[in-house]
Amino acid sequence: MSKYQHIKQTAYEANMQLPQLGLVLFTFGNVSAADRDLGVFAIKPSGVPYSQLTPEKMVIVDFDGNTIEGDLRPSSDTLTHAVLYKHWEGINGIVHTHSTYATAWAQSQRCIPIFGTTHADHLTTDIPCAPPMSDELIQGNYEYQTGFQILDHFKEKGLDPKKVEMVLVGNHAPFTWGKTAEKAVYNSAVLESVAQMAYLTEQINANAPRLKDALINKHYQRKHGPDSYYGQ
Amino acid sequence: MSKYQHIKQTAYEANMQLPQLGLVLFTFGNVSAADRDLGVFAIKPSGVPYSQLTPEKMVIVDFDGNTIEGDLRPSSDTLTHAVLYKHWEGINGIVHTHSTYATAWAQSQRCIPIFGTTHADHLTTDIPCAPPMSDELIQGNYEYQTGFQILDHFKEKGLDPKKVEMVLVGNHAPFTWGKTAEKAVYNSAVLESVAQMAYLTEQINANAPRLKDALINKHYQRKHGPDSYYGQ
Amino acid sequence: MSKYQHIKQTAYEANMQLPQLGLVLFTFGNVSAADRDLGVFAIKPSGVPYSQLTPEKMVIVDFDGNTIEGDLRPSSDTLTHAVLYKHWEGINGIVHTHSTYATAWAQSQRCIPIFGTTHADHLTTDIPCAPPMSDELIQGNYEYQTGFQILDHFKEKGLDPKKVEMVLVGNHAPFTWGKTAEKAVYNSAVLESVAQMAYLTEQINANAPRLKDALINKHYQRKHGPDSYYGQ
Amino acid sequence: MSKYQHIKQTAYEANMQLPQLGLVLFTFGNVSAADRDLGVFAIKPSGVPYSQLTPEKMVIVDFDGNTIEGDLRPSSDTLTHAVLYKHWEGINGIVHTHSTYATAWAQSQRCIPIFGTTHADHLTTDIPCAPPMSDELIQGNYEYQTGFQILDHFKEKGLDPKKVEMVLVGNHAPFTWGKTAEKAVYNSAVLESVAQMAYLTEQINANAPRLKDALINKHYQRKHGPDSYYGQ
Numbered sequence: 001m002s003k004y005q006h007i008k009q010t011a012y013e014a015n016m017q018l019p020q021l022g023l024v025l026f027t028f029g030n031v032s033a034a035d036r037d038l039g040v041f042a043i044k045p046s047g048v049p050y051s052q053l054t055p056e057k058m059v060i061v062d063f064d065g066n067t068i069e070g071d072l073r074p075s076s077d078t079l080t081h082a083v084l085y086k087h088w089e090g091i092n093g094i095v096h097t098h099s100t101y102a103t104a105w106a107q108s109q110r111c112i113p114i115f116g117t118t119h120a121d122h123l124t125t126d127i128p129c130a131p132p133m134s135d136e137l138i139q140g141n142y143e144y145q146t147g148f149q150i151l152d153h154f155k156e157k158g159l160d161p162k163k164v165e166m167v168l169v170g171n172h173a174p175f176t177w178g179k180t181a182e183k184a185v186y187n188s189a190v191l192e193s194v195a196q197m198a199y200l201t202e203q204i205n206a207n208a209p210r211l212k213d214a215l216i217n218k219h220y221q222r223k224h225g226p227d228s229y230y231g232q
Numbered sequence: 233m234s235k236y237q238h239i240k241q242t243a244y245e246a247n248m249q250l251p252q253l254g255l256v257l258f259t260f261g262n263v264s265a266a267d268r269d270l271g272v273f274a275i276k277p278s279g280v281p282y283s284q285l286t287p288e289k290m291v292i293v294d295f296d297g298n299t300i301e302g303d304l305r306p307s308s309d310t311l312t313h314a315v316l317y318k319h320w321e322g323i324n325g326i327v328h329t330h331s332t333y334a335t336a337w338a339q340s341q342r343c344i345p346i347f348g349t350t351h352a353d354h355l356t357t358d359i360p361c362a363p364p365m366s367d368e369l370i371q372g373n374y375e376y377q378t379g380f381q382i383l384d385h386f387k388e389k390g391l392d393p394k395k396v397e398m399v400l401v402g403n404h405a406p407f408t409w410g411k412t413a414e415k416a417v418y419n420s421a422v423l424e425s426v427a428q429m430a431y432l433t434e435q436i437n438a439n440a441p442r443l444k445d446a447l448i449n450k451h452y453q454r455k456h457g458p459d460s461y462y463g464q
Numbered sequence: 465m466s467k468y469q470h471i472k473q474t475a476y477e478a479n480m481q482l483p484q485l486g487l488v489l490f491t492f493g494n495v496s497a498a499d500r501d502l503g504v505f506a507i508k509p510s511g512v513p514y515s516q517l518t519p520e521k522m523v524i525v526d527f528d529g530n531t532i533e534g535d536l537r538p539s540s541d542t543l544t545h546a547v548l549y550k551h552w553e554g555i556n557g558i559v560h561t562h563s564t565y566a567t568a569w570a571q572s573q574r575c576i577p578i579f580g581t582t583h584a585d586h587l588t589t590d591i592p593c594a595p596p597m598s599d600e601l602i603q604g605n606y607e608y609q610t611g612f613q614i615l616d617h618f619k620e621k622g623l624d625p626k627k628v629e630m631v632l633v634g635n636h637a638p639f640t641w642g643k644t645a646e647k648a649v650y651n652s653a654v655l656e657s658v659a660q661m662a663y664l665t666e667q668i669n670a671n672a673p674r675l676k677d678a679l680i681n682k683h684y685q686r687k688h689g690p691d692s693y694y695g696q
Numbered sequence: 697m698s699k700y701q702h703i704k705q706t707a708y709e710a711n712m713q714l715p716q717l718g719l720v721l722f723t724f725g726n727v728s729a730a731d732r733d734l735g736v737f738a739i740k741p742s743g744v745p746y747s748q749l750t751p752e753k754m755v756i757v758d759f760d761g762n763t764i765e766g767d768l769r770p771s772s773d774t775l776t777h778a779v780l781y782k783h784w785e786g787i788n789g790i791v792h793t794h795s796t797y798a799t800a801w802a803q804s805q806r807c808i809p810i811f812g813t814t815h816a817d818h819l820t821t822d823i824p825c826a827p828p829m830s831d832e833l834i835q836g837n838y839e840y841q842t843g844f845q846i847l848d849h850f851k852e853k854g855l856d857p858k859k860v861e862m863v864l865v866g867n868h869a870p871f872t873w874g875k876t877a878e879k880a881v882y883n884s885a886v887l888e889s890v891a892q893m894a895y896l897t898e899q900i901n902a903n904a905p906r907l908k909d910a911l912i913n914k915h916y917q918r919k920h921g922p923d924s925y926y927g928q
Contacts, residue, residue, distance in 0.1 A: 028814065047926055073927075073928055098814045098889075100892055100896070107812040107897040142918070171907050193330075197336050197339060200332070201336045202900070212403070213367075214370040230278055230308045232277065232278065348635050348637070349562075349637065350492065421489060421490070429567055432565065435568075436572040437574055441635075450606050463537075464511060464512065579867070580799060581867065653722070657721050672803060673867075678831035679834055682834050682835065
């Protein structure tokens with residue numbers, strides 16, 4: 001048995017959640033799961049329908065994007081995953097989807113404003129939207145540069161990827177991550193729900209106010225702060 | 233067997249309806265069921281996935297918010313439930329969700345206008361939206377104060393909680409209630425449907441007229457009045 | 465066995481299609497099926513959940529609204545059905561729902577403009593929206609007068625109920641009908657789909673043009689004209 | 697066994713995907729599958745519910761629209777399929793639906809702007825919308841002329857049907873095609889998703905920018921170019 005079996009299994013199960021949560025059409029999404037001790041991650045093979053996935057088909061890739069094990073070609077977005085794993089130490093799972101509402105915001109090139117507590121339960125800032133890359137970078141090593149586009153946007157905005165576990169890539173679509181692949185999938189579903197609610201909020205009230213700081217902090221802290229009291 | 237078994241069972245069944253009705257994502261909702269003779273209510277444990285719920289996992293809490301029985305921590309919204317039970321005598325079930333359309337109206341900080349008979353079949357006023365709390369109250373005992381925010385808004389607007397069994401908490405999300413937990417869940421589904429229809433109504437006709445009083449009264453009375461003739 | 469068994473069965477099956485087609489929440493809808501030789505129709509009992517319906521629970525009512533057979537109270541909308549059956553000879557099935565998009569148009573008090581061939585495959589005019597009734601009529605025999613409100617609106621607009629098998633009642637919700645109860649249910653689903661498309665069309669292009677007459681006639685005639693060539 | 701059995705089977709399976717993908721209500725859609733060596737295509741019979749379809753019920757038609765084999769009348773849109781097969785050599789499958797969002801764009805008589813990479817993964821231009829036909833053509837051989845309306849629009853816009861495998865027919869609905877019937881169905885689902893995202897994008901940002909050329913080319917080439925690296 002492969003010594004990577006555990007992350008293949010994790011990545012497989014996390015990938016299979018995407019269609020169940022209504023986050024992907026056909027093969028438009030992928031999840032990876034990392035093992036930092038082994039310095040690798042397991043990721044969905046490119047273009048394989050979810051109905052044909054098995055744990056064995058997951059591809060093992062190192063943090064520089066080299067395929068370590070697997071007969072299939074990894075997801076075309078593999079280098080974006082590799083860059084994020086290499087530079088952001090705390091994350092062990094990454095998800096990319098083209099989920100409908102989050103992608104519509106990305107296409108609109110707008111951050112998603114923080115309008116309510118559903119949003120603040122998960123992060124305290126607007127959901128960032130990284131601008132599209134320069135033509136030069138797009139024509140170069142595109143997926144590799146997509147990773148740096150995300151890293152640079154977080155640096156520029158002073159965002160902490162342990163606290164803001166999601167991003168929209170302008171004109172493209174969302175990426176989410178987390179301590180585990182399962183958490184990264186959870187974040188993708190939360191993002192899609194928050195994106196739909198924010199869209200509706202602006203339709204109902206074009207002047208809807210941003211959530212006030214006291215509520216942002218209260219909701220975030222009760223779930224994530226040192227004295228959190230949500231969950232068991 | 234626990235002497236609270238009957239309300240644990242009721243609360244369990246009512247909680248399980250939320251995902252079936254499409255009203256919750258993950259654990260973003262909770263239902264409680266009260267027994268006024270015993271002075272307690274059963275409520276969902278905090279952060280436990282619906283797929284793992286059992287009647288035994290429900291937590292028994294008194295109307296001051298003290299846990300009476302149960303190994304798990306109750307919902308983080310428990311104090312809001314406790315306040316409403318303590319001050320509103322006629323209600324025996326309470327539901328909190330972040331359902332999409334109702335939450336969008338809450339985030340918009342607007343009451344839902346009464347546009348049609350679907351609305352008037354259930355209440356005769358706009359669906360109220362309580363304003364967000366002051367920073368001081370938020371930073372204090374937040375969930376406890378959320379209960380009072382709802383009570384105060386009903387007092388201020390002269391609303392009767394036996395006739396208006398739902399509220400939006402501004403920037404947050406809806407609460408509904410009823411004579412039973414099952415009725416409270418029913419009200420959550422009605423609210424979500426009415427919220428979607430009202431949103432669409434304004435999109436189709438920005439000057440859509442409010443339902444006229446004769447229709448409001450006719451529809452409400454035929455379902456709830458002394459000479460009601462709806463149902464068996 | 466009841467001599468009305470055949471229409472009880474027909475009405476039962478047609479009612480059960482409403483939740484399958486996503487046209488009703490809880491009990492917010494009803495279907496009836498008529499036998500003109502017997503001068504009666506079978507209709508859903510009031511407020512009974514679809515999961516508890518059986519053919520035997522259907523109520524038999526004559527065209528003046530008198531209950532002829534059945535232990536349960538008939539739908540609160542029964543008199544509206546009776547009036548339409550009594551005055552419009554060609555119809556043998558009627559459906560009332562509060563389906564989301566059609567109800568939003570009714571609440572907007574707007575006819576649904578004919579924007580495309582999906583609409584023209586079924587009727588050649590805008591889908592009519594009858595105005596809300598006068599207060600006097602509402603406070604009188606409401607459901608009976610709702611029937612006349614529909615009849616009067618069709619007379620006033622010169623519409624033929626054999627060609628226009630659907631109407632929105634302003635501020636309320638849609639009614640549809642047809643040669644059979646099954647066709648009436650079909651019309652309810654078509655109406656909901658056309659209502660959603662028309663809503664989206666205006667959002668995408670506020671100046672979207674009405675379908676031109678040549679296309680209206682071509683699509684209607686190929687399905688319903690003397691030389692129709694749709695179907696088997 | 698019919699010598700056309702293979703395309704009957706292919707057309708049957710492709711037709712059955714339409715309701716599974718949520719692209720049709722009732723019988724509002726059809727798929728055909730061609731065998732160019734035999735000079736014929738298999739197409740859904742007109743007005744037959746999907747639940748009653750079998751491979752044997754598919755109708756075999758030549759590229760001039762003559763029925764070659766089959767007891768049932770072919771889809772009313774058969775001549776449109778025939779014209780496209782006759783004039784566009786590379787295609788072996790065609791789909792027509794009235795899917796909600798694509799049809800709303802068709803009714804709006806607008807091309808769908810290319811706003812993001814989901815779109816560019818499949819084509820590099822806006823999704824074309826052919827104008828409604830002249831009254832003369834509509835009143836003539838309508839479905840035959842619909843085929844020419846599509847052909848003419850592609851010629852006028854300089855579009856290559858091997859690269860742009862979809863079109864909106866103004867006021868009507870979409871057609872898609874591809875090397876296989878399965879690919880044509882895939883394109884219909886992609887079109888519906890892209891249509892929904894584009895609608896939402898304009899709602900969120902009325903001035904949303906078109907996707908820039910570098911991203912259009914990058915995404916299209918990585919899936920379809922000579923050095924493509926998507927899939928296995």
